[in-house]
Amino acid sequence: EIVLTQSPATLSLSPGEGATLSCRASQSISSYLAWYQQKPGQAPRLIIYDGSNRATGITARFSGSGSGTDFTLTISSLEPEDFAVYYCQQRSAWPITFGQGTRLEIK
């Protein structure tokens, strides 16, 4: 099973600041990595797929990078609606696995 390790567990930032979230895979997953945003009481929402592609309707403030084992989600100039939990997910091999999540909270 491919283990995804997200860091940090919690990130405290202020609106207007930039955020950098990390996801590391236990073995190479090429670019088969997605990022999801989840707000309290809501279903997850796809933000980035295949490492660096923004999903439909996602603002350009979100960008993804990386391949192999190390991936990054960058959010420029945080807006109040960006504060949420973010999960990475790999689809390179079965079973599909998720990271444990990074909570982005308002400082």
Add this chain to the structure above:
Amino acid sequence: EVQLLESGGGLVQPGGSLSLSCAASGFTFSNYAMNWVRQAPGKGLEWVSTIAGSGSTTYYADSVKGRFTISRDNSKNTLYLQMNSLRAEDTAIYYCARRGGNSGWGAFDYWGQGTLVTVSS
């Protein structure tokens, strides 16, 4: 507009069974692999199962293999999850999700709102 609507959740005793449904609309259902993902209270996301668009191939997490069965009826645009021998650790919100992309095997691009399954005596 793509919509996924789960139903069938509820309270069940340990060892019991429950069947979940996910009604899909707004896209050609048979062209996409479909999935169940669950989230225990206060915890992260856990992939449960995937079924190919044709229904010919299925995949399961080890935690549910042999107890859960995923299926679909493409004539009814509906995804199912039959859950047997339920345990307390199966308590979670269960989401259905579509796999997107041109191949229909991409990331999970649309999600339902979820249905809560509680396993307790």
